Amino acid sequence: MAILWEALRSALRAIAVSKMRSFLTSLGIIIGVASIIAVVSLVQGLEESITSQFEGYGSNSLFIQQRRDNYGRLIGDLTDDDLLKLKGIDGISAISPQTFVFEYSGVQYEGEQHSADVVGVMPDYAEMDSSYPELGRFITTTDADSRKKVAVIGPKVRDELGMPENPIGEFIQYGPHWLKVIGVLESKGQMMGQDLDNYVYIPYPTAVGIMGYQQQPFVIFVVRVEDVNRIDSITERVEQTLRRNHGLKPGDDNDFMIQSADQVLQSIGQITQVITWVFGGIVGISLLVGGIGIMNIMLVSVTERTREVGICKALGATRADILLQFLLEAVIISLIGGIVGLGLGFAIGAGVAGMIPNFPPSEVPAWAVFLALGFSSGVGIVFGILPAAKAARLDPIDALRYE
Amino acid sequence: MNQLISLSGIRRTYQMGGETLHALDGIDLSIQQNDYVAVIGSSGSGKSTLMNIIGCLDTPSEGHYRLADEDVSEMTGQQLAAVRNRRIGFIFQSFNLLPRVDALHNVMQPLVYQRVSYRQRKARAQELLERVGLSGRMGHQPNELSGGQRQRVAIARALVTAPSILLADEPTGNLDSSTTADILNLFDELHREGQTIIMVTHEPDIARRCHRQVRLKDGQIIEDSRSAMTTGKEEH
Ligand SMILES: Nc1ncnc2c1ncn2[C@@H]1O[C@H](COP(=O)(O)OP(=O)(O)O)[C@@H](O)[C@H]1O
Numbered sequence A: 001m002a003i004l005w006e007a008l009r010s011a012l013r014a015i016a017v018s019k020m021r022s023f024l025t026s027l028g029i030i031i032g033v034a035s036i037i038a039v040v041s042l043v044q045g046l047e048e049s050i051t052s053q054f055e056g057y058g059s060n061s062l063f064i065q066q067r068r069d070n071y072g073r074l075i076g077d078l079t080d081d082d083l084l085k086l087k088g089i090d091g092i093s094a095i096s097p098q099t100f101v102f103e104y105s106g107v108q109y110e111g112e113q114h115s116a117d118v119v120g121v122m123p124d125y126a127e128m129d130s131s132y133p134e135l136g137r138f139i140t141t142t143d144a145d146s147r148k149k150v151a152v153i154g155p156k157v158r159d160e161l162g163m164p165e166n167p168i169g170e171f172i173q174y175g176p177h178w179l180k181v182i183g184v185l186e187s188k189g190q191m192m193g194q195d196l197d198n199y200v201y202i203p204y205p206t207a208v209g210i211m212g213y214q215q216q217p218f219v220i221f222v223v224r225v226e227d228v229n230r231i232d233s234i235t236e237r238v239e240q241t242l243r244r245n246h247g248l249k250p251g252d253d254n255d256f257m258i259q260s261a262d263q264v265l266q267s268i269g270q271i272t273q274v275i276t277w278v279f280g281g282i283v284g285i286s287l288l289v290g291g292i293g294i295m296n297i298m299l300v301s302v303t304e305r306t307r308e309v310g311i312c313k314a315l316g317a318t319r320a321d322i323l324l325q326f327l328l329e330a331v332i333i334s335l336i337g338g339i340v341g342l343g344l345g346f347a348i349g350a351g352v353a354g355m356i357p358n359f360p361p362s363e364v365p366a367w368a369v370f371l372a373l374g375f376s377s378g379v380g381i382v383f384g385i386l387p388a389a390k391a392a393r394l395d396p397i398d399a400l401r402y403e
Numbered sequence B: 001m002n003q004l005i006s007l008s009g010i011r012r013t014y015q016m017g018g019e020t021l022h023a024l025d026g027i028d029l030s031i032q033q034n035d036y037v038a039v040i041g042s043s044g045s046g047k048s049t050l051m052n053i054i055g056c057l058d059t060p061s062e063g064h065y066r067l068a069d070e071d072v073s074e075m076t077g078q079q080l081a082a083v084r085n086r087r088i089g090f091i092f093q094s095f096n097l098l099p100r101v102d103a104l105h106n107v108m109q110p111l112v113y114q115r116v117s118y119r120q121r122k123a124r125a126q127e128l129l130e131r132v133g134l135s136g137r138m139g140h141q142p143n144e145l146s147g148g149q150r151q152r153v154a155i156a157r158a159l160v161t162a163p164s165i166l167l168a169d170e171p172t173g174n175l176d177s178s179t180t181a182d183i184l185n186l187f188d189e190l191h192r193e194g195q196t197i198i199m200v201t202h203e204p205d206i207a208r209r210c211h212r213q214v215r216l217k218d219g220q221i222i223e224d225s226r227s228a229m230t231t232g233k234e235e236h
């Protein structure tokens, strides 16, 4: 233990003597670790927020969407009739279409303009999305059936438009349409950088009416099943019902997609994992390059200090003593690089996340910290062992005679 | 007197191109405890090679070397390192101090390899630096010291492990005459205190100060004599 301490001391001394060189040596490691930490922190932050958004729906949710062709164009349609037929399926406790209306930009109130997302939904949506009114009420079947121009707004919309604390009965304007406010939702805060309080919910038929002539609005049916254990058989029933309703022949591909909340989460997880691994690979290569840099400098350093090694051997240093000293030196250089890189990567991640509007805050998971530090000390050991062994093997006489 | 070193039939050969060069060519030599030996001879006669073998820095191509009743010729690299560390104190013509390390830490260094605690190392090193008259220079780096001061640091470092033998290969070769006198007085003093010393030198004056002169020529001992007047420490 004492010898380890002593080797550490002399390694630190050697590093302190040539600070600039040590810094340049560890630059590869610094860059490698900084980039892995920056990327991981951004991807992790993103995954965190997306995941938590979908988790709000619970694992007993299904999402039905129109399929897209290879060019991203929508294939097929999800119709009111589909909705009716699906409602009849035993085991489905709630179902609501969800469509974003992009006809006009922003809503207005007494001359104030504010951009908010206008979403067409059905009454069931409140429960599925945990959107409960703090004031007034949510959209009802009557609102939907008679295509009433009513709106349930998030608290942020109210505040941004400068509406009274209780805006029930007031009218907001969406393009040429006047929407009567019937409810204000409880605040849900932010997720994925998106303000969950910045929505204007209107009845789905009203939304379809506003979109009017638009051929194929993009719509998602959000479905809640009663019993999560029956989700597979219900998914099958949904598929059969839609195929029949869309008049698809056996052998035809579905013109829709059904995904469970779990599947959505899984595919998000897969995407972020792929990103992480791809960047991990790039970073791995840069760490390799950094390691080779360390080896190179250490080899130079061993050559320069040949005489020193000879002196130490004359004073009684064993091979192991010399090996340990040079190895520790390499490990410390790359570990310092790793720590600096960690801080730098953390700062870059936080900076980038802060600069992009609506981007979720970055997050550095503990495993990434351990990985980065473990990896950089590993690089130090792997690429330090060769120069250290070279130093340890030196013949004392030859080393002492070296000029 | 106790036999400390016994060399028998020591050869050291180098292969130079096709030729075999005998740096040492059959050396038989015994050295007793508290001997004060000068190794003399012309340049290239094998003095340094002999010192290096006695100091366990080099190994003979042939022959046997016993040091304090241990057969050094049979030792592993690790055992040799231990012998260098505990039994040998080596002083070089070019001082060979560790650069960028102050006098104190230079003197402490051999004790690192004995796993001695920092506190004890420091105390022992301070003691020896005082002994060689450098108590005021402990924090100085080698390049902040004069040649004579450097050699005194090297002597302190060689003595810090209380070695059985002090080996000095032309210790005053790089020093002016007054500094040389200081260093030699120090050696005389150490010898009086019981230290065994083997010193390589060119100068007849210096050789005469020692109590025994071993002359080398072409890797062989051609003369081994004792100065009659100054044998043993009881003379003083
Ligand atoms: N590493 C070596 N390779 C080849 N020859 C050597 C080596 N070291 C010493 N010699 C030769 O051995 C002989 C003795 O050298 P050395 O012991 O250094 O002499 P001295 O110290 O008496 O001047 C010389 O001829 C020298 O050239």
Ligand SMILES: [Mg+2]
Pocket: B047, B048, B049
């Ligand atoms: Mg010589």
